[in-house]
Amino acid sequence: QQQVKQSPQSLIVQKGGISIINCAYENTAFDYFPWYQQFPGKGPALLIAIRPDVSEKKEGRFTISFNKSAKQFSLHIMDSQPGDSATYFCAASKRGGSNYKLTFGKGTLLTVNP
Protein backbone atom coordinates (compact mmCIF):
# COMPACT_ATOMS: atom_id res chain seq x y z
CA GLN A 1 0.00 0.00 0.00
CA GLN A 2 1.53 3.23 -1.14
CA GLN A 3 1.40 5.74 1.68
CA VAL A 4 2.42 8.80 -0.35
CA LYS A 5 0.73 9.40 -3.68
CA GLN A 6 2.38 11.90 -6.03
CA SER A 7 0.98 13.52 -9.15
CA PRO A 8 1.43 14.21 -11.96
CA GLN A 9 3.90 11.61 -13.17
CA SER A 10 5.30 14.11 -15.66
CA LEU A 11 4.88 17.81 -16.23
CA ILE A 12 5.86 20.16 -19.04
CA VAL A 13 5.96 23.88 -18.30
CA GLN A 14 7.07 26.88 -20.29
CA LYS A 15 9.88 29.04 -19.01
CA GLY A 16 8.51 31.58 -16.58
CA GLY A 17 5.46 29.51 -15.74
CA ILE A 18 4.42 27.92 -12.45
CA SER A 19 5.09 24.23 -11.84
CA ILE A 20 2.81 22.52 -9.34
CA ILE A 21 3.36 19.00 -8.00
CA ASN A 22 0.94 17.44 -5.55
CA CYS A 23 1.27 14.75 -2.90
CA ALA A 24 -1.21 13.07 -0.59
CA TYR A 25 -0.38 10.96 2.43
CA GLU A 26 -2.32 8.46 4.50
CA ASN A 27 -0.43 8.04 7.75
CA THR A 28 -1.56 10.74 10.18
CA ALA A 29 1.55 10.10 12.27
CA PHE A 30 3.72 11.76 9.63
CA ASP A 31 5.02 15.13 10.75
CA TYR A 32 7.89 15.88 8.39
CA PHE A 33 7.43 16.47 4.68
CA PRO A 34 10.52 17.07 2.49
CA TRP A 35 10.86 17.54 -1.22
CA TYR A 36 13.86 16.29 -3.16
CA GLN A 37 15.21 17.33 -6.54
CA GLN A 38 17.17 14.82 -8.59
CA PHE A 39 19.11 15.48 -11.76
CA PRO A 40 20.11 12.58 -14.03
CA GLY A 41 23.12 10.72 -12.69
CA LYS A 42 22.99 12.48 -9.31
CA GLY A 43 21.67 11.63 -5.89
CA PRO A 44 18.48 13.32 -4.65
CA ALA A 45 19.10 16.74 -3.14
CA LEU A 46 16.98 18.07 -0.28
CA LEU A 47 15.12 21.06 -1.68
CA ILE A 48 12.72 22.23 1.00
CA ALA A 49 10.80 20.67 3.89
CA ILE A 50 7.78 21.55 6.01
CA ARG A 51 6.28 20.52 9.33
CA PRO A 52 2.51 20.42 9.90
CA ASP A 53 2.47 23.38 12.28
CA VAL A 54 2.69 25.77 9.31
CA SER A 55 0.57 25.92 6.15
CA GLU A 56 3.21 27.33 3.84
CA LYS A 57 6.97 27.61 3.57
CA LYS A 58 8.80 29.58 0.94
CA GLU A 59 12.45 29.46 -0.08
CA GLY A 60 13.24 31.57 -3.10
CA ARG A 61 11.14 30.38 -6.03
CA PHE A 62 10.11 27.19 -4.22
CA THR A 63 7.04 27.05 -1.97
CA ILE A 64 5.47 24.17 -0.08
CA SER A 65 1.77 24.42 0.70
CA PHE A 66 0.43 22.09 3.37
CA ASN A 67 -3.18 21.13 4.11
CA LYS A 68 -3.29 19.01 7.25
CA SER A 69 -7.04 18.31 7.17
CA ALA A 70 -6.86 17.07 3.59
CA LYS A 71 -3.55 15.26 4.21
CA GLN A 72 -2.07 16.91 1.15
CA PHE A 73 1.00 18.98 0.38
CA SER A 74 2.29 20.51 -2.81
CA LEU A 75 5.39 22.06 -4.31
CA HIS A 76 5.09 25.24 -6.33
CA ILE A 77 7.98 26.41 -8.48
CA MET A 78 7.50 30.01 -9.49
CA ASP A 79 9.11 31.48 -12.61
CA SER A 80 10.19 28.00 -13.71
CA GLN A 81 13.53 27.84 -15.52
CA PRO A 82 15.04 25.23 -17.86
CA GLY A 83 17.56 24.52 -15.10
CA ASP A 84 14.69 23.33 -12.91
CA SER A 85 14.15 20.40 -15.28
CA ALA A 86 14.62 17.37 -13.03
CA THR A 87 12.72 14.67 -11.20
CA TYR A 88 11.04 15.79 -7.99
CA PHE A 89 10.15 13.45 -5.14
CA CYS A 90 7.92 14.22 -2.19
CA ALA A 91 8.38 12.23 0.99
CA ALA A 92 6.97 11.93 4.47
CA SER A 93 8.08 10.59 7.82
CA LYS A 94 7.78 11.01 11.53
CA ARG A 95 10.67 12.78 13.20
CA GLY A 96 11.04 10.07 15.80
CA GLY A 97 9.77 6.66 16.82
CA SER A 98 9.13 3.73 14.53
CA ASN A 99 7.92 5.84 11.58
CA TYR A 100 11.17 7.76 11.18
CA LYS A 101 11.85 6.21 7.78
CA LEU A 102 11.07 8.37 4.76
CA THR A 103 8.24 7.17 2.54
CA PHE A 104 8.68 8.50 -1.00
CA GLY A 105 6.24 9.35 -3.73
CA LYS A 106 6.88 7.88 -7.16
CA GLY A 107 8.35 11.09 -8.55
CA THR A 108 7.46 13.76 -11.10
CA LEU A 109 9.58 14.41 -14.15
CA LEU A 110 9.52 18.14 -14.76
CA THR A 111 10.53 19.58 -18.10
CA VAL A 112 10.76 23.34 -18.47
CA ASN A 113 10.86 24.42 -22.09
CA PRO A 114 12.87 27.52 -22.99
Next chain:
Amino acid sequence: SAVISQKPSRDICQRGTSLTIQCQVDSQVTMMFWYRQQPGQSLTLIATANQGSEATYESGFVIDKFPISRPNLTFSTLTVSNMSPEDSSIYLCSVRGLAGGSEQYFGPGTRLTVT
Protein backbone atom coordinates in the same frame (compact mmCIF):
# COMPACT_ATOMS: atom_id res chain seq x y z
CA SER B 1 24.27 19.83 5.00
CA ALA B 2 26.58 16.83 5.06
CA VAL B 3 29.15 15.96 2.42
CA ILE B 4 28.61 12.33 1.50
CA SER B 5 30.93 10.39 -0.76
CA GLN B 6 30.44 6.95 -2.24
CA LYS B 7 32.93 4.59 -3.82
CA PRO B 8 32.86 3.38 -6.49
CA SER B 9 30.73 5.81 -8.46
CA ARG B 10 29.95 3.11 -10.98
CA ASP B 11 30.96 -0.44 -11.78
CA ILE B 12 30.25 -3.22 -14.23
CA CYS B 13 30.35 -6.64 -12.61
CA GLN B 14 30.02 -10.23 -13.68
CA ARG B 15 27.10 -12.38 -12.60
CA GLY B 16 27.84 -14.31 -9.41
CA THR B 17 30.41 -11.90 -8.03
CA SER B 18 30.09 -9.44 -5.14
CA LEU B 19 30.66 -5.70 -4.89
CA THR B 20 31.19 -3.62 -1.77
CA ILE B 21 30.09 0.01 -1.84
CA GLN B 22 31.57 2.45 0.64
CA CYS B 23 29.87 5.51 2.10
CA GLN B 24 31.80 8.20 3.96
CA VAL B 25 30.28 11.25 5.66
CA ASP B 26 32.24 14.31 6.69
CA SER B 27 30.38 14.65 10.02
CA GLN B 28 29.01 12.29 12.62
CA VAL B 29 25.40 11.36 11.94
CA THR B 30 22.81 9.48 13.94
CA MET B 31 21.37 7.36 11.17
CA MET B 32 22.66 5.90 7.91
CA PHE B 33 20.53 4.21 5.30
CA TRP B 34 20.99 2.34 2.05
CA TYR B 35 18.53 2.74 -0.82
CA ARG B 36 18.13 1.24 -4.24
CA GLN B 37 16.79 3.16 -7.21
CA GLN B 38 15.92 1.49 -10.48
CA PRO B 39 16.21 3.75 -13.56
CA GLY B 40 13.24 6.09 -13.73
CA GLN B 41 11.84 4.80 -10.47
CA SER B 42 11.47 6.01 -6.91
CA LEU B 43 13.72 5.13 -4.00
CA THR B 44 13.41 1.85 -2.12
CA LEU B 45 14.90 1.51 1.33
CA ILE B 46 17.10 -1.56 1.66
CA ALA B 47 18.14 -1.22 5.29
CA THR B 48 19.08 1.04 8.16
CA ALA B 49 22.75 0.68 9.05
CA ASN B 50 23.14 0.52 12.83
CA GLN B 51 26.45 1.36 14.45
CA GLY B 52 27.97 -1.62 16.16
CA SER B 53 25.05 -3.96 15.54
CA GLU B 54 23.26 -5.74 12.75
CA ALA B 55 21.47 -3.65 10.18
CA THR B 56 17.68 -3.48 10.11
CA TYR B 57 16.42 -4.77 6.77
CA GLU B 58 13.20 -3.89 4.99
CA SER B 59 10.81 -6.48 3.67
CA GLY B 60 12.25 -8.20 0.63
CA PHE B 61 15.90 -7.59 1.54
CA VAL B 62 18.05 -10.04 3.49
CA ILE B 63 21.42 -9.90 5.15
CA ASP B 64 22.90 -12.74 3.11
CA LYS B 65 22.28 -10.81 -0.10
CA PHE B 66 23.03 -7.29 1.20
CA PRO B 67 25.42 -7.46 4.17
CA ILE B 68 25.96 -4.05 5.72
CA SER B 69 28.56 -2.76 8.11
CA ARG B 70 28.72 0.44 10.11
CA PRO B 71 31.82 0.54 12.29
CA ASN B 72 31.44 4.18 13.36
CA LEU B 73 29.27 7.29 13.01
CA THR B 74 30.72 8.40 9.67
CA PHE B 75 31.22 5.24 7.59
CA SER B 76 29.18 2.36 6.24
CA THR B 77 29.48 -0.31 3.57
CA LEU B 78 26.89 -2.21 1.55
CA THR B 79 27.83 -5.43 -0.21
CA VAL B 80 25.75 -6.75 -3.06
CA SER B 81 26.44 -10.49 -3.04
CA ASN B 82 26.14 -13.16 -5.70
CA MET B 83 24.97 -10.58 -8.19
CA SER B 84 22.50 -11.17 -10.99
CA PRO B 85 21.38 -8.79 -13.76
CA GLU B 86 18.32 -7.95 -11.62
CA ASP B 87 20.70 -6.23 -9.17
CA SER B 88 21.61 -3.65 -11.79
CA SER B 89 20.54 -0.40 -10.18
CA ILE B 90 21.70 2.76 -8.47
CA TYR B 91 22.60 2.26 -4.82
CA LEU B 92 22.38 5.34 -2.61
CA CYS B 93 23.75 6.02 0.84
CA SER B 94 21.71 8.41 2.95
CA VAL B 95 22.25 10.03 6.34
CA ARG B 96 20.06 11.68 8.94
CA GLY B 97 20.58 13.33 12.28
CA LEU B 98 23.30 15.75 11.36
CA ALA B 99 23.62 18.13 14.31
CA GLY B 100 20.48 16.58 15.76
CA GLY B 101 18.26 17.63 12.86
CA SER B 102 15.60 15.67 10.98
CA GLU B 103 16.95 16.44 7.52
CA GLN B 104 18.01 13.47 5.43
CA TYR B 105 20.71 13.79 2.80
CA PHE B 106 21.77 11.48 -0.01
CA GLY B 107 25.09 10.58 -1.48
CA PRO B 108 25.80 10.73 -5.22
CA GLY B 109 25.00 7.06 -5.74
CA THR B 110 26.77 4.04 -7.17
CA ARG B 111 25.58 2.91 -10.57
CA LEU B 112 25.90 -0.87 -10.78
CA THR B 113 25.55 -2.90 -13.96
CA VAL B 114 25.62 -6.68 -13.75
CA THR B 115 26.31 -8.60 -16.95
